[in-house]
Amino acid sequence: MERASLLLALDFGGTKLTAGLTALGERRWRAHRRVPAPPGSNAQSDREIMMALVQDMLATAELPLAAVGVSFGGPVDAARGVVLLSHHVPGWENTPLRQWLEARLGVPVAVDNDANAGALGEWRFGAGQGCDSILYVTVSTGIGGGWVVNGQPYRGADGMAGEIGHIVIQPGGPECICGRRGCLEALAAGPAIARRARECLAENPTAGKALRALVSGDVETITARHVSQAAATGDDLAQQVLDEAAYFLGQGIGSAITLMNPQRVVVGGGVAKSGPRYFEMVRAAARANVLPGMTVDIVPAALGDDAPLWGAVVLAGDLLN
Numbered sequence: 001m002e003r004a005s006l007l008l009a010l011d012f013g014g015t016k017l018t019a020g021l022t023a024l025g026e027r028r029w030r031a032h033r034r035v036p037a038p039p040g041s042n043a044q045s046d047r048e049i050m051m052a053l054v055q056d057m058l059a060t061a062e063l064p065l066a067a068v069g070v071s072f073g074g075p076v077d078a079a080r081g082v083v084l085l086s087h088h089v090p091g092w093e094n095t096p097l098r099q100w101l102e103a104r105l106g107v108p109v110a111v112d113n114d115a116n117a118g119a120l121g122e123w124r125f126g127a128g129q130g131c132d133s134i135l136y137v138t139v140s141t142g143i144g145g146g147w148v149v150n151g152q153p154y155r156g157a158d159g160m161a162g163e164i165g166h167i168v169i170q171p172g173g174p175e176c177i178c179g180r181r182g183c184l185e186a187l188a189a190g191p192a193i194a195r196r197a198r199e200c201l202a203e204n205p206t207a208g209k210a211l212r213a214l215v216s217g218d219v220e221t222i223t224a225r226h227v228s229q230a231a232a233t234g235d236d237l238a239q240q241v242l243d244e245a246a247y248f249l250g251q252g253i254g255s256a257i258t259l260m261n262p263q264r265v266v267v268g269g270g271v272a273k274s275g276p277r278y279f280e281m282v283r284a285a286a287r288a289n290v291l292p293g294m295t296v297d298i299v300p301a302a303l304g305d306d307a308p309l310w311g312a313v314v315l316a317g318d319l320l321n
């Protein structure tokens, strides 16, 4: 009998559902499926869509399944394998996802949040390889973070370690989704960049020509991606807005470095695709906010959108040790 060695990785991402199948020790997907979550989806429909992807993949698998790792886009009690809630999809409150999957797939399952999974993925397979400790930061519609310390995920007392998006950078600053003001997320995540660009355009009616052209003058539809595109073509206003966001991110990362002194910081997510100038600004601001002699090694993520999925592979593989 062949040894059961297939690892299944699942990523419940809020707006998309992804499943990947690989084998122990392998670095490629034997199968990979990604589908958008349909509008109006809920926890139950997400689980059903995911199970359909899984059954489709396992139907043609050459080896038996050994373990499953899950990355979830929201707070998770990793020790119990329970999803606490989703900020994007209704109905996930206190869902025993590990138990649910184990009952259906008959193999051990591990569940963690997407930032911790992303950290594990980048550490084992991506830009954090060979490091003893990394901070992974993802900058998209929100800002999340996860730690690997001494080669282990560090989750904290409440499973909330790494919440760098909610470090206050500017007391009294813009309102944050968490109910406080001036958090890093409210200053440097995608929606904050778009909002700041709209404010600057309103204050400077003759500036930001390239940015305005990208949205055919409809300033209300501006996204962070538009700002980054306009900045790349040399639009001064877009460049300034992006520089400012990078500066705030660097400040936040600098505080995290000062506290934990990680070997490397890996930055992923859509906003982190804004190019070399963005990274130079982040590094400069971080360097200015750490003690002399501290390592400031800040690099782009290597695995892109698949970082949490590769982290789920690590979670699954660790179940077999």
Ligand SMILES: [Zn+2]
Residues within 6 Å of the ligand: 165, 166, 176, 177, 178, 179, 180, 183, 185
């Ligand atoms: Zn906050």
